């Protein structure tokens with residue numbers, strides 16, 4: 390059976406690394422790589438497309454906005470599992486089987502790659518990044534999550550993600566996912582992963598004090614913002630008068646992404662060529 394695993398890579402000015410990242414993901418494990426070009430001013434989109442990725446453009450800046458656009462497209466293309474990783478080659482593709490195994494075996498709904506339990510190349514994480522991650526993981530443990538890190542490399546069941554009704558548009562996105570996963574009773578597992586220095590390009594977060602403090606504040610605020618969140622049960626599907634099968638798919642599978650649903654509607658009957666802001670290989 391062909392894999393229904395899709396990889397989503399948010400990318401902002403990652404021309405130096407993105408091609409290698411796309412090519413490094415084994416196609417027997419990942420059916421399609423989706424790169425979300427988040428308003429890059431370099432050749433990120435072209436490099437990703439030439440490497441074989443589907444490239445979608447999300448002009449609204451922000452890690453969360455980029456992830457949300459990629460996830461919306463993956464859902465529309467029929468993903469059962471969505472892998473998230475960064476576009477700067479910091480994550481090691483050799484860790485992908487370990488991340489996917491608990492999901493594919495049905496033992497987990499969300500698998501987080503932990504750099505704290507794995508290996509980190511010297512210089513890949515600044516002391517403030519290590520501290521910020523440790524603190525955030527510590528706070529998230531209060532939600533019952535046995536995690537040690539908030540790393541970017543993770544995989545989640547697509548139907549589980551669609552129920553989390555994600556809203557954050559910046560670095561709070563990952564924290565929102567974890568808090569809501571805990572509140573929804575999802576089975577969250579952690580596996581050790583390795584982490585390397587970015588393969589090129591400019592450091593946007595960890596490399597600057599300002600970026601690190603900003604990210605830390607957003608992460609902490611988000612950890613509390615969703616403390617009282619409760620999952621809404623999915624309404625039974627209705628295909629009524631004037632409601633197409635297509636809109637039912639939007640409602641059922643990508644409810645949090647209604648806006649993108651309308652953008653990506655033409656994709657339902659399109660498998661190749663250029664769509665609205667989406668480029669297929």
Ligand SMILES: Nc1nc2c(ncn2[C@@H]2O[C@H](COP(=O)(O)OP(=O)(O)OP(=O)(O)O)[C@@H](O)[C@H]2O)c(=O)[nH]1
Nearest residue numbers: 399400401427450451452475476592593594595596
């Ligand atoms: N910082 C930032 N990253 C974005 C944005 N949109 C997409 N990204 C991508 O999100 C991923 C994570 O961002 P990084 O800049 O690598 O963040 P980091 O790993 O914490 O820190 P550095 O690698 O030191 O910059 C990368 O693939 C970025 O290209 C955005 O608006 N801001």
Ligand SMILES: [Mg+2]
Nearest residue numbers: 475477479587
């Ligand atoms: Mg990085």
